[in-house]
Amino acid sequence: MEPKAKRMRKEWHVPASEMARNTFNPIRSIVDGMKLTPNPEKQMIALSIGDPTVFHNLPIPEDLEDVVIQKIKSRKFNGYNPSIGYEESRQAVAEYTSTETIKYTAKDVILTSGCSMALDLCISVLANRGQNILVPRPGFSIYKTLAESQGIHVKYYDLMPERSWQVDIESLESAIDSNTAAVIINNPSNPCGSVFSRDHLLDILDTASRHKLPIISDEIYEHFVFSGNKYYSLGSLTTDVPILSCSGLTKRFLVPGWRMGWIVITDKNDVMTEVRKGLVSLTQRLLGPTSLVQASLPEILAETPQSFFTDTLGYVEDNANLFYKLISAIPGLRPVKPQGAMYMMIGIDIEKFPGIKDDVDFTEKLVKEQSVFCLPAKCFQYPNYFRIVLTIPKDKVVVACDRMRDFCNDHYMTMVNGHT
Ligand SMILES: Cc1ncc(COP(=O)(O)O)c(C=O)c1O
The missing domain is CATH 3.90.1150.10 (Aspartate Aminotransferase, domain 1)
Incomplete structure (x- = not known):
């Protein structure tokens, strides 16, 4: 019998994985250079x-700090939590995100470590290596970092500075091809500070609907709009387009270091049953947010003063x-x-x-x-x-x-x- 081929190397060769080598944050590489x-x-x-x-x-309200301190002192939250988050905390996010036109429940919510993890799960659950996602230009750089590290391509659609950075719908439409897995919308926007009107959001939804494209809606700046503007979540406006909305405490509650984010699933026609299951599976790779902040969510969301x-x-x-x-x-x-x-x-x-x-x-x-x-x-x-x-x-x-x-x-x- 032939002896099994053994790995015999004379020199050390310990390469970084393809994923690590393809992970590239444009902000870091430009600023560091x-x-x-x-x-x-x-x-x-x-x-x-x-x-x-x-x-x-x-500063954040002292009461908000006290909520977390009290969770530590209670000693009830030192253990592992469910991979998608505590049910009570997910229900709190569901109520916080519900509007007159759409009601969510805990089953529509997944808790994550910041909005970045929410985006990572959404991109991972919708796109395969070799497919593409559409992202805004100018746009937040993490979309590209997360997608390309997994071999998912990024295609850009343009925003128009002369129209307060609205989406150029023609550019969005022309970027769509048979390999497009999803489109990312960011409203209100980093870096633009733009807030889309209801009509504009309906135009975006119409485009996604005609092409049967799911949307990943980055809403980490939800409600953060200046006078004269009104915030609408995409989930509250859609009739058919399935939407994964990503948000968290980071910006509105001014606690980016607490790493508390979430995904809210809008799927009016039940076309994302598999995606829901896929999201749950993906959360089982790593536990997301710390139990202490998760457990504090119901009070934080309900009691932070207007x-x-x-x-x-x-x-x-x-x-x-x-x-x-x-x-x-x-x-x-x-x-x-x-x-x-x-x-x-x-x-x-x-x-x-x-x-x-x-x-x-x-x-x-x-x-x-x-x-x-x-x-x-x-x-x-x-x-x-x-x-x-x-x-x-x-x-x-x-x-x-x-x-x-x-x-x-x-x-x-x-x-x-x-x-x-
Ligand atoms: C548009 C946008 N999305 C997502 C994030 C990431 O948020 P988090 O810190 O909660 O991961 C940021 C952070 O600056 C952002 O500006």
């Missing part, structure tokens, strides 16, 4: 971090208006007024800044000369824009805008009689 040396004479102002806790200017949300929103909206007013007066910059979420996108008339190549170069030089760091929108597949966060302390808004103005004045090409 930038030369970020601030001007030593000016204190750094970071307008780049989408974490509302970094400046300690937006005034907390109104105060936070008022603060962010005031900043948005101030930023918009001050930046609109800076030569060479084109801010697009946000309607919600925590961000504003600003276009750069790059041809008016001789010696500055693109948005990465612009934001690098802005750090070097003025110690203000904004995220180049190349991170969101949208060159020659940059994104700022709106959650910073008010006094920093004015200083940051003064510095941006000085920077642009120093670099802007002024035209006199057609000559520079």
Whole structure:
């Protein structure tokens, strides 16, 4: 009998897996590759971090902290929890998400570690290697990171800055092909700060319905909309399109580190029976959110005072208006007024800044000369824009805008009689 072939290697060879090698976060790779040396004479102002806790200017209610402390003290939640989450907590999310037009129950909810895990499960349950998903451009980079690490391709559809970043429906429609497994919609949007109207959401649903495409709806900024705008969940508007909505406590409750997210399933015509089962199976790979925060959810969702949300929103909206007013007066910059979420996108008339190549170069030089760091929108597949966060302390808004103005004045090409 032939001896079994043995693995005999003379040298060590321990490669990383294909998945690890294909995992790529555009924000990290662009930002890590930038030369970020601030001007030593000016204190750094970071307008780049989408974490509302970094400046300690937006505290959460003490009662909310007490809920979690009490769960620890009770010693009831030190054990494993069901992979999809405690039933009572899922029921709490179901009630929180229900509207007049749609009622959810615990069976429609899966708890996850932040919205990122919710997105990961949704992409994984709907798409196979070699298929594609459609994502917005500009759009949050995690969609691409999660999909491509699994060999799922990403195709882009465009958002239109001149129409407050609405979806270009033609571009969406033309991106759909026979390998498209799902479309991701993000409303309100990071990085755009846009909020879609009811009619616009109905147009998106109509497109998905005609092509029989399920939607993954990233609603992590749900309800975070400025005055004059109204938030609608896609699930509350659909009549036939199956929807997996992803949200969590991260943004509205200002606790990104608590890693509490969820998926809510809308499936009016029972076309996602297998997907529901698939989601449950996927949660069995890893347990998601910590038991303590899960157990706190019913109280957090039902008892957080409305005034907390109104105060936070008022603060962010005031900043948005101030930023918009001050930046609109800076030569060479084109801010697009946000309607919600925590961000504003600003276009750069790059041809008016001789010696500055693109948005990465612009934001690098802005750090070097003025110690203000904004995220180049190349991170969101949208060159020659940059994104700022709106959650910073008010006094920093004015200083940051003064510095941006000085920077642009120093670099802007002024035209006199057609000559520079
Ligand atoms: C649009 C969008 N989706 C998802 C996430 C991820 O949220 P989480 O921190 O809950 O995973 C973020 C975080 O910034 C986001 O902006």
